[in-house]
Amino acid sequence: MASKTVAKDIITLRGSAAIVSEFFGYAANRFGCWGFFFSVSILYNRGVYPEESFAKVKKYGLPMLLTHDEGVKSFIANLTSQLSEWLEAGKLQRVVLVIMSKSSSEVLERWNFSIQTDGEVVEKGVSREKSDKEIMREIQAIMRQIASSITYLPCLDEPCVFDVLAYTDKDVSVPFTWIESDPKLIANPQMVKLHSFDTKIHKVGTLVSYKNDEWDEE
Amino acid sequence: MILRTPPPKRPRTEIKAAEEGYPVGSGRHLVIYEDSPVVHDQPSEHLLCTYQCRQMVKSEFFDALSSAEKQARDYQSKWETLNDSFCKVEAERNRFMEQFLYVEQELAAAKGREQALQEQLLKEVNDSRERFKKHIQSYKEVEIKLKDEVNLRKKAESSAASSEEKANNLEGQLTRLSESMKREKHSFQVELGQLKKDSKYSLSRKNAELEKMESIAINAEKELVLLNENMEDLKKHLNECLYQKGEAEKKLATLTFQEPNSSDASLLVKHLQEELRNYEVEVQEAKKLKSSYEQIELLREKLLEERSRRDRAESEISKLQELQFSMNTLDELSSWKTMMQNIPDVSSPDDVPAKFASLQKEVLDSMMKLGELNARFKQMEVALDGAQFSKQSAKADAALARDKLKGMEEEVKQLQLMLSTITDERDRLKDLLEDSRSMKGDVGGSEIADGKLLQELQLSIANKECYIKELESTVQMKQEMNNRQQEEITLLGEKLNDEARRIRSLERESDRLRSEISLLESKLGHGDFSTESTKVLRMVNTLAVDSEAKETIEALRSELQKAKDKLKAVEELNNQSGNTVKSVDSHISEKLKQLKEQIATLEKREERYKTVFADRISVFRRACCELFGYKIVMDERQRPNGIPVTRFTLQSIYAQSDEEKLEFEYESGNLSVVVNAYSSQPDISQQVGIFIHKLNSIPAFTSNLTVESFNRRTLS
Numbered sequence: 001m002a003s004k005t006v007a008k009d010i011i012t013l014r015g016s017a018a019i020v021s022e023f024f025g026y027a028a029n030r031f032g033c034w035g036f037f038f039s040v041s042i043l044y045n046r047g048v049y050p051e052e053s054f055a056k057v058k059k060y061g062l063p064m065l066l067t068h069d070e071g072v073k074s075f076i077a078n079l080t081s082q083l084s085e086w087l088e089a090g091k092l093q094r095v096v097l098v099i100m101s102k103s104s105s106e107v108l109e110r111w112n113f114s115i116q117t118d119g120e121v122v123e124k125g126v127s128r129e130k131s132d133k134e135i136m137r138e139i140q141a142i143m144r145q146i147a148s149s150i151t152y153l154p155c156l157d158e159p160c161v162f163d164v165l166a167y168t169d170k171d172v173s174v175p176f177t178w179i180e181s182d183p184k185l186i187a188n189p190q191m192v193k194l195h196s197f198d199t200k201i202h203k204v205g206t207l208v209s210y211k212n213d214e215w216d217e218e
Numbered sequence: 219m220i221l222r223t224p225p226p227k228r229p230r231t232e233i234k235a236a237e238e239g240y241p242v243g244s245g246r247h248l249v250i251y252e253d254s255p256v257v258h259d260q261p262s263e264h265l266l267c268t269y270q271c272r273q274m275v276k277s278e279f280f281d282a283l284s285s286a287e288k289q290a291r292d293y294q295s296k297w298e299t300l301n302d303s304f305c306k307v308e309a310e311r312n313r314f315m316e317q318f319l320y321v322e323q324e325l326a327a328a329k330g331r332e333q334a335l336q337e338q339l340l341k342e343v344n345d346s347r348e349r350f351k352k353h354i355q356s357y358k359e360v361e362i363k364l365k366d367e368v369n370l371r372k373k374a375e376s377s378a379a380s381s382e383e384k385a386n387n388l389e390g391q392l393t394r395l396s397e398s399m400k401r402e403k404h405s406f407q408v409e410l411g412q413l414k415k416d417s418k419y420s421l422s423r424k425n426a427e428l429e430k431m432e433s434i435a436i437n438a439e440k441e442l443v444l445l446n447e448n449m450e451d452l453k454k455h456l457n458e459c460l461y462q463k464g465e466a467e468k469k470l471a472t473l474t475f476q477e478p479n480s481s482d483a484s485l486l487v488k489h490l491q492e493e494l495r496n497y498e499v500e501v502q503e504a505k506k507l508k509s510s511y512e513q514i515e516l517l518r519e520k521l522l523e524e525r526s527r528r529d530r531a532e533s534e535i536s537k538l539q540e541l542q543f544s545m546n547t548l549d550e551l552s553s554w555k556t557m558m559q560n561i562p563d564v565s566s567p568d569d570v571p572a573k574f575a576s577l578q579k580e581v582l583d584s585m586m587k588l589g590e591l592n593a594r595f596k597q598m599e600v601a602l603d604g605a606q607f608s609k610q611s612a613k614a615d616a617a618l619a620r621d622k623l624k625g626m627e628e629e630v631k632q633l634q635l636m637l638s639t640i641t642d643e644r645d646r647l648k649d650l651l652e653d654s655r656s657m658k659g660d661v662g663g664s665e666i667a668d669g670k671l672l673q674e675l676q677l678s679i680a681n682k683e684c685y686i687k688e689l690e691s692t693v694q695m696k697q698e699m700n701n702r703q704q705e706e707i708t709l710l711g712e713k714l715n716d717e718a719r720r721i722r723s724l725e726r727e728s729d730r731l732r733s734e735i736s737l738l739e740s741k742l743g744h745g746d747f748s749t750e751s752t753k754v755l756r757m758v759n760t761l762a763v764d765s766e767a768k769e770t771i772e773a774l775r776s777e778l779q780k781a782k783d784k785l786k787a788v789e790e791l792n793n794q795s796g797n798t799v800k801s802v803d804s805h806i807s808e809k810l811k812q813l814k815e816q817i818a819t820l821e822k823r824e825e826r827y828k829t830v831f832a833d834r835i836s837v838f839r840r841a842c843c844e845l846f847g848y849k850i851v852m853d854e855r856q857r858p859n860g861i862p863v864t865r866f867t868l869q870s871i872y873a874q875s876d877e878e879k880l881e882f883e884y885e886s887g888n889l890s891v892v893v894n895a896y897s898s899q900p901d902i903s904q905q906v907g908i909f910i911h912k913l914n915s916i917p918a919f920t921s922n923l924t925v926e927s928f929n930r931r932t933l934s
Contacts, residue, residue, distance in 0.1 A: 151574040
């Protein structure tokens with residue numbers, strides 16, 4: 001973890017960016033890790049990635065699964081590296097994980113991670129103090145909430161794919177592996193706000209919006 | 219003076235009658251002796267005076283008379299002066315009486331005003347008391363409500379804590395169960411993997427053996443056919459040779475009788491021997507072929523046995539898979555059952571999700587209630603603070619009012635004391651007046667009494683004046699105090715109104731802020747953003763593209779593996795069979811090497827193409843955007859009938875809002891406009907009708923739209 005390169009409780013911009021991007025990387029994998037047990041997880045039940053492509057690791061004090069799938073691994077690795085770069089520059093505003101139907105490309109769920117960056121740290125390079133334990137505790141709370149969110153999210157009965165959108169400042173230069181996209185919104189979504197965590201440099205808030213299930217509308 | 223016996227004293231009535239004619243003031247009484255008509259019973263001869271005595275008495279009498287007359291005149295003058303002074307005093311008294319009455323009137327008015335003030339003060343005190351009581355009641359009610367709210371909040375907190383604990387316990391149980399399940403599943407998976415591997419290995423081995431056997435069998439069949447043909451040829455050849463041998467023997471037999479051509483015969487014999495050797499060799503080969511044929515038949519039988527074994531193994535594998543599936547379902551059912559036993563109010567598996575959902579909803583509801591209760595508690599705290607503040611202010615007002623009341627009561631007491639003193643003075647003055655009136659008839663001893671009366675009157679007048687001044691000063695003070703109180707009351711009232719207005723404005727602002735916050739949160743959750751400061755990016759090398767490439771690579775790899783297995787089988791066949799297949803193997807291995815090299819080069823080329831394509835496509839997209847003025851986003855979609863369709867979304871760089879987007883669908887070489895909110899606007903739909911439907915030119919439509927939006931932008 002990049003934050004181990006800095007002093008224990010002093011958070012720098014690079015360390016905070018690493019924590020936030022790693023959290024997102026784990027959170028992205030997290031979406032499939034509880035599916036096996038509850039049989040309603042997002043990626044596992046959709047059969048996008050088979051069961052044997054996940055491996056268990058301990059992170060943030062909770063058991064989590066990482067994928068063996070090289071494509072997903074490289075995708076998430078490239079993603080997190082680019083997100084770290086944007087976070088260090090203070091240009092990243094939001095990261096959205098979109099889950100879409102494979103057949104109709106209809107957006108079914110949006111996991112929205114809003115990021116507020118302390119401008120003073122970006123401009124002047126000052127550091128902040130916050131204990132690792134407290135940051136990890138906050139991340140654990142969000143992981144638990146993500147794990148428990150499957151109890152109220154509607155079931156996804158069709159094969160699905162996921163994509164990641166990054167909301168950046170207007171003046172950010174677009175890397176060659178990225179393109180501009182529409183925000184892939186859901187019409188009349190249901191929204192549930194989850195906890196947030198704060199490294200004193202970046203504050204990440206989580207919110208999931210999903211398409212109304214037909215049964216719920218009835 | 220000659221002493222003589224005094225005349226007897228006359229009764230009082232006679233003395234008074236005598237006194238009426240004479241001034242008051244002298245202390246001596248002159249008795250004129252005269253023959254009184256009243257005949258005394260007692261003789262008074264010893265009292266008769268001589269003529270001298272009478273003359274002396276007359277002279278004395280006249281002297282006394284003259285002196286008395288003088289005195290009378292003096293007294294009369296004095297009486298006149300006294301009368302004048304008395305008149306003056308009377309006038310003064312009247313004046314003082316008038317003043318006194320006036321003062322009395324003023325006093326009565328002051329009393330009335332004082333009573334009115336007292337009543338007003340009492341009213342104010344009562345009002346303040348009532349207000350204070352109301353405040354206290356409201357405060358008590360607020361306290362009761364606060365206690366109720368605190369109790370509710372405690373209950374809600376306790377219920378939330380208990381539900382959280384329950385949820386945590388359930389989560390812990392779920393985690394434990396999941397971990398145990400995972401462990402078991404992992405172990406089962408490992409076993410299954412091992413079994414699968416074993417079965418796959420055995421299957422693959424058997425398949426390979428089968429294929430090997432098959433290929434061996436095929437080759438052997440072919441060889442058999444060839445060998446049969448050869449054998450038949452050889453048989454024919456053998457028959458021919460035998461026939462020739464017989465003929466040669468015959469010839470030899472005949473030749474034994476013909477000796478001169480021995481060299482030709484030897485040559486012939488040699489030739490025949492060679493042919494015999496060849497035929498023997500061929501016979502041996504035929505025998506070998508026969509043995510190989512027998513071997514082939516044995517191999518065929520073995521092949522059939524292996525095939526049957528393979529079928530049995532496959533059936534067992536399918537049974538194993540079914541068993542594994544049933545085991546999984548049994549494991550899940552057992553886990554669900556144990557979970558159901560642990561979870562209260564759950565009797566069947568269908569109840570569990572509902573129970574979880576209900577628990578989650580309960581937790582969410584309790585959290586929402588807790589939030590609402592917290593908000594209400596805070597509101598109550600604010601109201602309580604306000605009520606306490608108002609209570610304190612009311613207490614201060616009540617204390618002030620009490621103090622004022624005490625002051626007023628003291629003033630009232632003072633006034634009452636003053637009144638009592640004044641009434642005493644008045645009574646005293648009345649008594650004095652009465653005394654003076656009664657003393658009016660006595661001339662002789664009235665001077666001192668008049669003087670005393672005057673002094674007393676003057677003193678009383680001075681006192682009255684002092685009292686009047688004090689009364690006036692107290693009345694002024696009271697008026698000032700009243701004015702001050704009224705001003706304070708008006709100020710307090712204004713302050714209260716201002717505070718109430720401020721509170722209302724703050725409440726309105728807080729409601730507005732709350733609504734703004736909820737709106738912003740909904741927008742945030744919805745994903746709205748400002749195009750002026752934000753843009754949305756996504757990765758080009760999506761997993762779909764990677765997965766397609768991966769699929770092709772995996773397919774190629776599986777084919778490669780099959781080819782490798784075939785190659786191994788062929789190599790083993792080669793080792794078993796020997797020379798006949800070597801040439802074929804070498805050819806196949808060469809081909810395999812070539813194919814492998816081609817695959818490697820193709821894979822490298824594919825990766826290079828991908829990176830170059832990504833670079834070029836981004837450059838191309840940017841150039842297209844800048845040249846034609848439209849950002850183009852391409853999406854692959856599938857219609858409900860399963861037909862894949864490519865959708866292009868165009869957004870002009872001169873667009874004034876995010877909603878100004880055109881959509882086109884590309885299907886089998888045809889591009890068609892998709893109706894959306896922007897294209898259904900009247901001016902846009904008109905242009906669509908003209909340029910696209912009538913003139914069938916999409917570039918003309920887009921360029922016209924670009925020029926219009928450019929003009930709009932530049933003009934605005």
